[in-house]
Structure formats: structure tokens, C-alpha cells
Amino acid sequence: MDEHPMQISRAVRGFRPGARGRKALAAGFLIAAAVGLAPERWWWAAAEVARWTGRHWPTVTLAVAAAVLLAAGRGHGPRTALGRRPRLPAVPLVVHVALVMAVTAAVAVGVGVLLWHVLGGPATLPERLDALKVVLTVVGGIGAVVALTVAYRRQRLNEADAHRETSKVLLDRYTKAAELLGAPAASVRIAGAYAFAALANDAPEARQGCIDVLCAYLRQPYVAEPGQERQVRLTVIRLVRDNLHLPDDDPRTWRGHDFDFSGAVFDGGDFAGATFGGEGRVDFAHATITGTLSFESATFAGGTVSFAHARFTGGGLAFAGARFRGGEVDLRHVDPEHPPTLSGLPPAGTRGLLLPPT
Secondary structure: OOOOHHHHHHHHHOOOOOOHHHHHHHHHHHHHHHHHHOHHHHHHHHHHHHHHHHHOHHHHHHHHHHHHHHHHHOOOOOEEOOEEOOOOOOOOHHHHHHHHHHHHHHHHHHHHHHHHHHHOOOOOHHHHHHHHHHHHHHHHHHHHHHHHHHHHHHHHHHHHHHHHHHHHHHHHHHHHHHHHHOOOOHHHHHHHHHHHHHHHHHOHHHHHHHHHHHHHHHOOOOOOOOOHHHHHHHHHHHHHHHHHHOOOOOOOOOOOOOEEOOOOEEOOEEOOOOEEOOOOEEEOOOOEEOOEEEOOOOEEOOOEEEOOOOEEOOOEEEOOOOEEOOOEEEOOOOOOOOOOEEEOOOOOOOOOEEOOOO
16 A cells, blocks of 8 residues: 555644744743843843833834734644644633733833833822823723733634534535445446545645545556446546646646556546646556557646556557646656557657656
8 A cells, every 4th residue: 555644644633833832931041041140231231122112112012013913823723634723722711811911911010110210210290190191001901902812712713613614514525525436336436536626626725635535546456448437537537637727826726736646557548738737746656558648738847747667558658749848757667568659759858758768
């Protein structure tokens, strides 16, 4: 088997985040150690920063707001096969609000005390009234922070609910498509192939998984002969081709994805006009090709189409009108006892077409 269960499992479960908490704690210890070496200098530096902040408080406020927005934007959950899973709040709402209020109050008090020592306390009644206004403003700011915290948590919960519903719909569609593709009747299996293609087009985050299922269907044991099963397989190939026709700016395009046809049996197939681009790899390793695979008018704009150890037992490849614009078709390592019949080859020396040794 060529699947990798551990990789599939990780794709479903997500990936462990980095040890950010330990890094933050280590950074805090390093800062505390640096301050402890020369507290007088750090106090002077803090005073200078406080004076500069007082002179440029609008700029500082905008910078802090931008930093908060950036930090909030990075709080994504782990990436899974169905996209990023929103991370739910790890602490209860009451604890979260209490922590935010405590941190905000501590920062406000700390800044106030620092400014008091640097600029001096208010001496006259108007100055004291101004200081009281500042205190009331800080209190109002703490209330605003609490309101923002509650709204933020509500948004995260709503995102998690929406992601859960989307995942449920996708999994239901995936399960139904798998049932159709495994049905005894060929007509139902064709419907399953179309269902997987439609799911791949509707859900880019699940697209590679749907492609893998369709490729796995072609890798099943198969005796090349006319019949309904052949029509099912040709339908799968046609769906791959049609979605490779879509341009790069179309969100439904399958270009740049991997197609694993290794070990499959092909008694014909039409990839005419398809564009193979991006970093995707199309693998025909150890495939048995008994009919003609048509790449006529195809464009190889990126990635590699590999035929390593492929066996051509009466089959061949057609390249009439094919264009090579950065991609490769590697035929150097085909089975030497069963070489392909090649037709419509581009001029000798075409970059990107690697022919078997003669």
C-alpha cells in the first residue's frame, strides 16, 4: 500500500502548536535578569520612555491597537483536512474577564505611578480635577476592554459553531460520495465520481483528499476489457482532465495538486487540453498502459509527470500540439522491455520532454 496512515491521521487531528508558553516564560526570565543587573539604568530608561510616550501618545495608541489586531489575527487553530479549526477559549468567561480587568488595571496603575514620579503629582485643584478625569477615563477604558473581550469570545464561539456545521456537511457529502463510488452498479459509481468532483470544487480545503480517492479508484485491480467498469474509469479520467482545463484564477481548478496513478491500469484515457502546473506531481510509476493516453494540446507549465517503471503493453502516448512551458514529462525510466509508442512528439531537444534512452 502506498498510503501513509500517520500523515492521514495528522491531517484529520491537526498539528500540535509550538511551545509558545514556554518561550514567553523564558523571555520573561531573561528580561527580569537583564533588569536585575542594572536597575538604575532601566529605571532611567523607563522614565525616558514615559516622557516620550506622553509627548506622542496618539502614535503609541495606534501602534498598540495595531499590535493587538495582529496578535488576534494569529490566533488560529490547527490546520486539518477540512481547513483551520477555530481554537475555542481555554478558560471560562468569568476568569477571562477577570484576568483582562486585572491586567488592564495593573497597566493603568503602573503607567500612572510612573508618570506621577516622572512628571510630579498635581499640586493645584484644577490639576487634581484633571487627574481625576484621567482616572475616570481609565475606568471607562477597562469597561470597554471587558465589552471587547466578551464580544471577542462570542465571535470565536460563533466561528467554531460555523466550522463545526461546515465540517459536518462536508463529511456527510464525503460519506455519501464514498457509498456511491463503492456501489455495485456502474451507473451509481459514475454518480459517485461526479459527487467527489463536485465536493472537490466546492471545498478547496478538501480537494486533495477527493482527488486522492478518485486516483485510488483507478489504482484498484482491473482487467482491461470493454464493459461498464471501463466507462466508470474513463469518466474519472475525464473529470480530472476537465478540472485541469480550468484556468489558474478559477477557484475550482485542480492544477498544482498531486495525482497518484502509480500501479494503475490504463486501457486508454484522454488528458487532451489539460494544463499541468504548479508544484503538483502526476505519478504513473509502475502503471500498466494498454491503450493510448492522449496528452494532445496539453500544457506542461509546472511540476512533473513521471512514468518511472511504467509498462506499455500495446499502449502509447500522444503529444500532438503539446506545449512545454516549465513542466516535465519524464519517460527516461520506463520499463525497457515494454517501451511506449510515441506520437506527435515536439521537435527534438524540446526542454521538458525527457525521452527514454534509445
